[in-house]
Amino acid sequence: KEGVLTGAPRYYITTPIYYPSDRLHIGHAYTTTIADSLARWHRLKGEEVFFLTGSDEHGQKIERRAREEGTTPQAYVDGIVATFKDLWRRLDISYDDFIRTTEPRHEAVVQEVFRRLESHGDIYVSQYEGWYCVPCETFWTESRLVEGKCPDCGRDVELLQEESYFFRISRYMPRLLEHIERHPEFIQPEGRRNEMVQFIKGGVEDLCVSRTTFDWGIPVPGHPGHVIYVWIDALTNYITAAGFLDDPERFRRLWPADLHLVGKDILRFHTIIWPAILLALGLPLPRQVGGHGWILTESGKMSKSKGNVTDPIQLIDEFGADRIRYFLLREVPFGQDGVFSREALIERTNADLANDLGNLLHRSLSMLHRYQGGEIREPGSEEPLDRELANLAAGAFGRIDRRLEALALNEALEELWRVVRRGNKYLDQTEPWSLARDPAGAPRLARVLYTVAEALRLVGLLVAPFLPETGRRIWGQLGLGRSPHEAGPDQLAWGLLPAGTRVLPPEPIFPRFEREQEGDGETP
Numbered sequence: 186k187e188g189v190l191t192g193a194p195r196y197y198i199t200t201p202i203y204y205p206s207d208r209l210h211i212g213h214a215y216t217t218t219i220a221d222s223l224a225r226w227h228r229l230k231g232e233e234v235f236f237l238t239g240s241d242e243h244g245q246k247i248e249r250r251a252r253e254e255g256t257t258p259q260a261y262v263d264g265i266v267a268t269f270k271d272l273w274r275r276l277d278i279s280y281d282d283f284i285r286t287t288e289p290r291h292e293a294v295v296q297e298v299f300r301r302l303e304s305h306g307d308i309y310v311s312q313y314e315g316w317y318c319v320p321c322e323t324f325w326t327e328s329r330l331v332e333g334k335c336p337d338c339g340r341d342v343e344l345l346q347e348e349s350y351f352f353r354i355s356r357y358m359p360r361l362l363e364h365i366e367r368h369p370e371f372i373q374p375e376g377r378r379n380e381m382v383q384f385i386k387g388g389v390e391d392l393c394v395s396r397t398t399f400d401w402g403i404p405v406p407g408h409p410g411h412v413i414y415v416w417i418d419a420l421t422n423y424i425t426a427a428g429f430l431d432d433p434e435r436f437r438r439l440w441p442a443d444l445h446l447v448g449k450d451i452l453r454f455h456t457i458i459w460p461a462i463l464l465a466l467g468l469p470l471p472r473q474v475g476g477h478g479w480i481l482t483e484s485g486k487m488s489k490s491k492g493n494v495t496d497p498i499q500l501i502d503e504f505g506a507d508r509i510r511y512f513l514l515r516e517v518p519f520g521q522d523g524v525f526s527r528e529a530l531i532e533r534t535n536a537d538l539a540n541d542l543g544n545l546l547h548r549s550l551s552m553l554h555r556y557q558g559g560e561i562r563e564p565g566s567e568e569p570l571d572r573e574l575a576n577l578a579a580g581a582f583g584r585i586d587r588r589l590e591a592l593a594l595n596e597a598l599e600e601l602w603r604v605v606r607r608g609n610k611y612l613d614q615t616e617p618w619s620l621a622r623d624p625a626g627a628p629r630l631a632r633v634l635y636t637v638a639e640a641l642r643l644v645g646l647l648v649a650p651f652l653p654e655t656g657r658r659i660w661g662q663l664g665l666g667r668s669p670h671e672a673g674p675d676q677l678a679w680g681l682l683p684a685g686t687r688v689l690p691p692e693p694i695f696p697r698f699e700r701e702q703e704g705d706g707e708t709p
């Protein structure tokens with residue numbers, strides 16, 4: 186009913202809108218790569234996909250960063266947002282819309298949301314006295330602090346005393362708890378769901394939703410001096426971009442979102458504050474909020490002060506987008522933390538991309554050229570070994586789809602690599618080189634080379650959502666004359682590769698990288 190993959194003809198997926206307080210790092214690339222892969226997968230299924238990302242440009246943190254840089258907040262964020270878009274282009278991210286919270290279309294929606302909450306009696310004015318973490322843009326009561334620091338990030342908090350508007354969020358907690366109970370898929374992974382339920386049961390106080398001590402934000406309508414709390418502003422982006430105010434018909438089609446993909450750090454905002462706002466507005470809740478784990482470096486969590494931030498642009502320049510994407514998607518089970526290191530990246534991608542996939546493509550094309558002049562021929566009769574590979578390849582789509590439904594992207598890739606490895610084994614077992622020496626072996630040889638080429642066509646199609654360039658290159662080298670990204674579900678059947686297709690001469694798609702042996706003392 187309300188699963189992520191309902192087979193519905195439309196699919197709406199979002200990433201967080203990142204703060205342009207700094208350049209993005211590999212952690213942001215991780216979230217966005219997962220979202221992109223799911224968006225592309227749903228396009229392959231023929232669904233109407235809306236994939237949204239963007240930037241969260243208001244708030245005290247940004248205002249301070251701009252001041253440090255001696256510039257205005259708008260000029261500051263304009264510069265950083267350009268680097269976001271550059272990164273997404275290099276990482277092959279196929280977003281449909283990039284929302285900036287400083288755009289007029291968004292400011293109008295945020296003010297309208299505030300007005301509606303106010304007119305329902307969900308907003309009142311009072312005095313806020315408590316703590317605030319500027320880097321997290323979060324209010325904290327004294328009792329939630331840990332040793333006087335922000336319980337989320339461990340940094341210093343500041344004492345605030347100001348007049349504020351408050352949102353009666355507590356009103357909506359019973360209905361939210363009921364929703365969470367009735368929809369076990371709503372918060373993923375499961376462990377996190379229990380954490381959120383515990384948080385709500387621990388008592389959620391009314392939320393401060395305006396600030397008066399700085400002004401880099403959207404003004405509270407009709408109440409000069411107040412700007413809307415940046416998290417209310419930010420979360421609203423998901424309905425702005427779907428057409429909440431400017432295209433109600435589109436909004437009805439797109440909303441609710443199927444998946445808000447976020448890191449575990451901001452799951453609470455997406456599963457408590459955001460649903461409460463939606464309930465107050467009378468809008469349906471998103472089908473699912475997925476909170477993934479951290480990408481850590483070998484020296485712990487990335488932070489500027491530790492100087493261990495991994496710059497994704499440097500990595501892409503060195504290794505190519507698909508190696509980075511593959512590592513992030515394959516190495517880390519959804520919800521768990523994973524360590525990013527160059528060594529692990531090289532090892533994983535040499536094994537799976539160069540050895541398994543690159544090798545299968547290369548040897549298949551080489552043999553097609555060596556034995557059949559580069560042509561896919563009308564295949565001879567099918568034998569059980571051929572059928573086995575065909576079944577495995579043809580069944581991969583359904584198995585991957587089920588793994589993706591559970592957000593198990595690493596297992597989805599594992600399923601696909603079963604086909605790749607089986608393809609290599611198939612060539613070892615069928616020995617095309619021996620068939621080529623046998624004068625009567627031609628029909629059998631044509632069948633074997635057809636089977637492996639057709640398996641590669643499907644592998645190229647199914648790998649494209651995860652590794653977009655690899656998909657293009659596999660289809661390109663197979664001489665298919667189109668991109669797998671334009672293909673739909675009609676391409677998923679076995680046996681569509683036409684005899685007579687001419688394949689290109691093989692070109693390695695994944696050269697091996699040498700592992701660096703620094704510091705292990707074993708280098709001769």
Ligand code: ME8
Pocket residue numbers: 200201202203204205211212213215216241419420422446447448449450451478479480481487
């Ligand atoms: O929180 N590992 O923006 P943000 C994995 N503007 N993912 C990571 C990560 C890491 N080490 N570091 C960051 C905000 N992320 C708000 C969001 S949404 C309405 C507003 C990813 O720039 C992860 O997705 O701090 C995390 O949730 C997000 O970046 C935080 O990005």
